[in-house]
Amino acid sequence: MRVQCARALSDPEQYPPGTRFLLRAKLTDRLGGTPFLYARHGDAVQVLSAAQARKFLAAFRRGRI
Numbered sequence: 001m002r003v004q005c006a007r008a009l010s011d012p013e014q015y016p017p018g019t020r021f022l023l024r025a026k027l028t029d030r031l032g033g034t035p036f037l038y039a040r041h042g043d044a045v046q047v048l049s050a051a052q053a054r055k056f057l058a059a060f061r062r063g064r065i
Contacts, residue, residue, distance in 0.1 A: 005039040020053045022046040 003025065009015060023045045025037040039045075048056065 002034070002036040003039065004036060006041040006045075009045065015047070020048040020050070022048050022053075022056065 005023065005025075009021060015021075023039045024043050025039040027035055028038050029035045
């Protein structure tokens with residue numbers, strides 16, 4: 001799924017491919033087009049390790065987040 005976010009998050013020198021981010025995003029479709037995720041450019045972003053991402057997803061699946 002496509003994601004629209006701050007351009008700095010797609011900088012390969014700062015964040016190599018495969019970097020996991022935790023950010024607030026909204027599912028949207030512009031004028032009936034293909035759905036995509038939109039993250040506001042000024043919102044906080046947290047970089048997660050693989051272990052942190054697994055822990056977050058496990059808690060999310062159990063409905064604790």
